[in-house]
Amino acid sequence: MVQSIEPNIADLANGWLKSYKLPYKLEQESVNAEIDKALSDYYSKNGGVGGNRVDAKLLLQDKNQNWYPILIEYKGYKDSLVKLDANHQVENRTAKSEPHLKNINSFAVNGAVHYANALLHHTSYTDIIAIGMTGYKDERGNIQHQIGVYYVSKNNLGAGQKVDDYSDFSFLKKENFDAFIEKVKTLSLPQEELDRLKEQKERDIDSSLRKLNHDIYENEKGLGENDRVYLVAASIIATLGIPGKVPVLDKSDLKSQTFIGGRDGDILISRIKAFLEEKKLPPEKKDLIIRTLSNTLLTENINKVDEKGESQLYRVFTKIVDDLGIYYKIGLTTDFTGKLFNEMYGWLGFSQDKLNDVVLTPAYVASLLVKLARVNKDSFVWDFATGSAGLLVAAMNEMLIDAKNTITSPDELAQKEIKIKAEQLLGLELLSSVYMLAILNMILMGDGSSNILNKDSMLDFDGNYGFGAVDSKFPADAFVLNPPYSANGNGMNFVERALGMMHKGYASIIIQNSAGSGKAKDYCKRILEKHTLIASIKMPIDIFIGKSSVQTNIYVFRVNEKHQPDEMVKFIDFSNDGYTRTNRKKATNNLKDTDQAKERYEEVINLVRFGKSKLNIFTEREYYEGTIDPKNGADWNQTAPVDSKPTLDDFKKTISDYLAWEVSSILKNQNTDGLGK
Structure with a gap:
């Protein structure tokens, strides 16, 4: 059995820190009241996670006057530096999304990263350095040590990223610290890994x-x-x-x-x-x-x-x-309060009909609507039935991503991000309790709350900004909507009003599909007198599982361009979107990608934008281009026609099947005759 030499490791590390003349403090001494208090409260509540605690703490400042908490944990055993999962991330969560106590207790980096997350949770610090150090004595009695240095931040969702390999703590010295922080700031997780972490965190939420x-x-x-x-x-x-x-x-x-x-x-x-x-x-x-x-x-x-x-x-x-x-x-970057509301909506005193009206759009559907409306960094997006602002959150995220991908000047990007949040989003919500959630959601996402209005979009809204430039029209060129289905025309009244206040752009709405097959006939006809229906997408019946079971369609419009009788509409049967949904209360994940879901959503976006040439996963049975009668208003939910005319192959197969049956019968009779002799 390898003997622990933790005191030796601590002495070695603390000797380095003292020689650097850093303002370091050990566990028993004060570093910063906020950090100390957060860790102390956390230890008290969680028992130091099995007795495990941070061994040393520092608070260092870079040249830009930004403070960085440094948490250090020692383990005096060989092979106890860090435990990674299959994705090469610090493995601090179990398959059930619970703290992996064994790893947190047994591995130095895992422990340091765990407590760095506690600081993210309970303090105002958003960038923390977590250091693990282990060591053992070799056959000559010399201490051999290893160091793991990880960056834990809200930007990597608390996952922790390895900074580099180090043999001592001299990167913390005053003359080296700025260069170290510069290296830290260049770290970024691949988008695929961020998406995976985001999905996991959302399940945890x-x-x-x-x-x-x-x-x-x-x-x-x-x-x-x-x-x-x-x-x-x-x-x-x-x-x-x-x-x-x-x-x-x-x-x-x-x-x-x-x-x-x-x-x-x-x-x-x-x-x-x-x-x-x-x-x-x-x-x-x-x-x-x-x-x-x-x-x-x-x-x-x-x-x-x-x-x-x-x-x-x-x-x-x-x-x-x-x-x-x-x-x-x-x-x-998620519709946090949308998730919150979907849990809390049972607390609110709505009738069953009203519950259906306030069911919120799943985040992946919100993202689809935003992309179908062709939202980019320069869009002005509004929503006339905002709910918890999930659609506006999705639009804001899409706009910010586009800005980051296309603007190379940091100063210009910062100004654009401010403008997007403050000036390029507008939402209306009538229910006061839901309105407060919308405000909260946008504040959490970065202050895009200035033009979330507690108004009736059908009666009280004149198209102007609600705050700031209140005498100016909001120049909307993208409209997204999941309306209350009990409203007139299943909610098509919202669509008619919003599109009527726009001069250009695109709109995408998810609505009960009876709106397009006769329930909202008059609204549909009036809409087509001024706007073009580009696509009709039949959505899965269980997309709002556990909340509502209505069949919905997404309709996509080009604004302020009259629908022509010969206009080709793209009809897509998206009943199989690749996701399997359940409604089990204790399930860790009620949404599973079982059939190329992400690829299917991307293909739908491309089919609506570019047409049949983008067919890949879908077939012509699920994608159909046809016309509608603008004066009908009840023919928006078409499917690909079935050709009942037999082909030559059908004829050959029929003859083949008949001959096989005939031969089988003859042979059977011969065998029967033989038995009778």
């Missing part, structure tokens, strides 16, 4: 949301339906923080006091005000958010202190931050 849902529902009584939504929104906003300006609200900041101004609700509202002020939200929007959240946060019952000395607000805040904090802190 689903699990955590279910846990939170159950916990609050079972244990926190007296909260109204909307109150629960507002509590989640308030807790998340208060814990976002702005480095150097607005500190992250920690649960220890809530004192469960009873005097006005010192209650937990007062503290939350104060921190939210500071955050929104620093984000420079328009005063009207800021006042609306504060007023809405105050109605819940400042009530007497939620601030009342129980026999344990805790308010209900303190308990709920703690649950939300502990269960969800890591996901919104690492900057996931």
Whole structure:
């Protein structure tokens, strides 16, 4: 058995750090109050993950005045540096997406990366260096050591990336640290790996949301339906923080006091005000958010202190931050509050019909709609039934990706990103509880909340910006929509109104397919008098499994160009989109790619844009080009015609089958005759 020499390793490493004259501190000493407190709370809650703790901490600053926490963990055994998974990533999660405690405890890098994620979760730091060091004594009694240096950031979703190979810690010396950080900043995971990590994190979100849902529902009584939504929104906003300006609200900041101004609700509202002020939200929007959240946060019952000395607000805040904090802190580009709402919609007092109206669009369908509407960095995108803003989040992501791929000037790119978020997105949502989720979603995605409006898009909206340039028309050239199906024409009234306010561009909507086969006949005819139907895509029946079971189609339009009788419409049967869906409550993944799903979605986009030449996975039975009668309005859901005329091959097969049967009968009779003799 190899004997642990951890004290020797620690002495060696700490000797280096002292010789570099770094402001380093060991576990028992203070580095930074925020870091110390976050780790201390984490140890207390999780028992130091089996007794395992960070061995040394530093807080170093680069030439740009940015601070970087450095976490170091020692293991005094051979082959205990790092454990990677099949994708060559630090293996800190099990197949069930739970912490891999054995690896975290046994491997130095895994432990350091684990605690770096705790800092991502509980502090305002977004870039952390995790270092693992191991060693053993060789046959001559000399210490042989290994070092693993990993970068943990919200940009790599907390996965950790190896920086380089190092034989000591001299890369931390003042004269070397800037060059080290420059190297760190060049690290980037391949898009494929980021997508894989994102999918895994999104599955983890689903699990955590279910846990939170159950916990609050079972244990926190007296909260109204909307109150629960507002509590989640308030807790998340208060814990976002702005480095150097607005500190992250920690649960220890809530004192469960009873005097006005010192209650937990007062503290939350104060921190939210500071955050929104620093984000420079328009005063009207800021006042609306504060007023809405105050109605819940400042009530007497939620601030009342129980026999344990805790308010209900303190308990709920703690649950939300502990269960969800890591996901919104690492900057996931996902419809986070869409997922949140799909878990919480059961809390809201809607009738069954209204539940169908507020079912949110899955992220991969939202992305499809955005691409079918040809959204790019210069698009101006609006949505007349925003929900949790999932479609606008998808549009913003597409616009930002296009900007990064096409703009080479860092300064120009930064300005473009600001403009996209502040000026190129507009959404309308009537339901106040859902509207608050839309606001939260866009704040989480990067402040694109300025023009999310709590208005009736059919009655109260005049086409102008809601904030900022309120006297100017929003120059929409891309429209995306998943309307409430109980609205007039299954929601085609929204389509007619939105397209009628646009001068150019494209639109894509997902809607109950009866809208295109007669239910919205008059709307469809009026729409085609001014706009062109490009494509009709039949979607899988189970796309909203567990929430709704209506058959939907996606319709794609070219705006402000009258539909001509000879216009060829692309009809696509997308019933098999490559995904298998289940609705099992305890499943870790209810959506599985079982038949080239990603490739199928890409092909649909290309077929709509370029036509039959892009057929690859699909066949001509699933893709058909034909015309519609613009004056009909009920012929939008066509399928490829079936040719019933027999071919020569059909004739040959029939004759072949008949002859085979005839010969078989003759032989059978001969055998029977032989037996009778």
